[in-house]
Amino acid sequence: MTAQTRPYNVLFLCTHNSARSILAECIMNRAGAGRFVAYSAGSMPSGEVNPHAISLLQRLNYKTHELRSKGWDEFSLETNPDAPDLDFVFTVCDNAAGEVCPIWPGQPMSAHWGIPNPGDAVGSEAEIALAFAEAYRQLNSRITLFCALPMASLDRLSLQKRLDEIGKSIAPDESAA
Template sequence: MKTPEILFLCTGNSCRSILAEATFNALAGPAMHATSAGSHPTGYVHPRSISLLEREGFRTEGLRSKSWEDLKETPDIVITVCAGAAGETCPAYLGPAIRTHWGVEDPAKATGTEAQIEAAFDTAYHILRYRIEALLQLPVAELLEKDPAKLRQELERIGTLQP
C-alpha cells in the first residue's frame, strides 16, 4: 500500500497548519506523512509555534511557510484548519484528494496578555494533537484504498472532537 500523504491547509501557513504538520509527522512515524501549506503563505513560521513545538519535544528544523503551489506530492487527504466561526475563508483545494475541515481558532490573531496569547497557542495545539491522535487510530491506508467514503466520514467526525 502507498504511504498516505496528508496536507494540512490554511491561509497563512504560519501557525495551525505548521503545528499540525510537525505534530502529525512526529506521532505517525513512517506509516504516513504530512506537510502543510497555505493559499496565501505569510512567508514565516510564527515564533510561538516554533517555541511550542520545541517545548513539546518536536523537531522544528525545516519547517517553513509554503504555498500549496509548491507541493511536491499530490495529497491523498486535505485537512483545512481555518476557523469558519472566526469568519476566515478557508482555501478550497482543487485536487482529487479527500477533503475535510478541522476548524481551529487562529492563535496568531490572539490578543491580550502574554499568558492569554500563550494559552491561545496551547489551545490550538491541544485540539490539533487530540484530532491527530484520533486520526492515527484509523487504518488510513486501508480505508483510502478500499472505502474512501468511510474515511471521509471518519475525518469529518474527528474534526468535531475536542480534548
C-alpha cells in the same frame, strides 16, 4: 481504502501557513510514526512561521529548523508536476475552507478541521501561549484519532464520514480532570 505500499501523504492548509497548519504538520509527522508524511501550506503564506508556534514546538521537543511558511502552489499539479500524490487534505482554518483550492495530485480525501487562530490571541505572553497550547491540544487530539483509523478496512464513504466527525470533535479538556 486499499492497503498502501508508501506512507499516506497529508497536507494541512491554513491561509497564512504560520501557526495551525505548521503545528498540524509537526504533530502528524510525529504521531504518524512513518505511516503518514505531513506537509503544510497556505493560500496566502505569511512568509514566516509564528514565533509562538516555534517556541511551543521547541518546548515539546519538535525539530523546527526546517519549518517554513509556504504557498499551496508547491503541492498543486497546476504549478508543480513533481508535487507528491496527496491522500488527505485538511483545512484547519475557516478562511482556507472557503477558498477555491488548486487541483491536488492523487485525488485526496478532504475535510475541514477548523481550529481558532492562536495568532489572533491578545494579552499577556501567558495568555498568548495558552491560545497556542489550546490549538496544539485540539489538533493533537484530532490527529491522534485520525492516525488510529483502520485505513485499509474502511471504504471511501466510511472514511469520509470519520474524517468529518473528527473535524467536529472537541478534544476533552485534560485540565478539567
